[in-house]
Amino acid sequence: MIVKLSREQANQMIEEALKRHPIEACGGIFGRMEGEIARVERVVPLRNILESEIMFQIDPEEFLRVLLDLEGEGLTHLGFFHSHPGNARPSMLDLKYMRLWPESIWIIVSSVNYEFAAYQITGGNLREVYISIE
Numbered sequence: 001m002i003v004k005l006s007r008e009q010a011n012q013m014i015e016e017a018l019k020r021h022p023i024e025a026c027g028g029i030f031g032r033m034e035g036e037i038a039r040v041e042r043v044v045p046l047r048n049i050l051e052s053e054i055m056f057q058i059d060p061e062e063f064l065r066v067l068l069d070l071e072g073e074g075l076t077h078l079g080f081f082h083s084h085p086g087n088a089r090p091s092m093l094d095l096k097y098m099r100l101w102p103e104s105i106w107i108i109v110s111s112v113n114y115e116f117a118a119y120q121i122t123g124g125n126l127r128e129v130y131i132s133i134e
């Protein structure tokens with residue numbers, strides 16, 4: 001699986017991460033699946049209702065509104081992004097929630113060194129997703 005981002009979308013996630021630092025920023029990523037390529041067309045920052053530096057939780061009502069809007073525009077929910085005030089490795093808690101969203105792509109961005117990483121649970125296994133920024 002490859003997730004394709006524009007430079008602007010990558011910058012948008014970094015800016016959101018810096019704006020919220022050290023609180024974890026979070027949001028949804030929406031776009032189109034083209035075989036093994038997830039093409040991101042929209043990055044939507046959402047509120048971290050926990051205001052936490054070690055975890056995030058999205059307001060389900062806010063998420064649902066965005067989801068319905070963007071599905072109405074023909075876009076697919078590809079996954080989520082969130083920031084870590086540390087490295088871009090998934091935490092134990094991330095892994096727990098990722099298992100509840102199989103196939104979803106989780107992009108993690110570090111608000112310290114701007115490192116990006118993306119992961120996905122498929123068939124019960126954690127896989128790293130290749131990120132292409134163009």
Ligand SMILES: [Zn+2]
Pocket residue numbers: 054055082083084090091094108
């Ligand atoms: Zn995390």
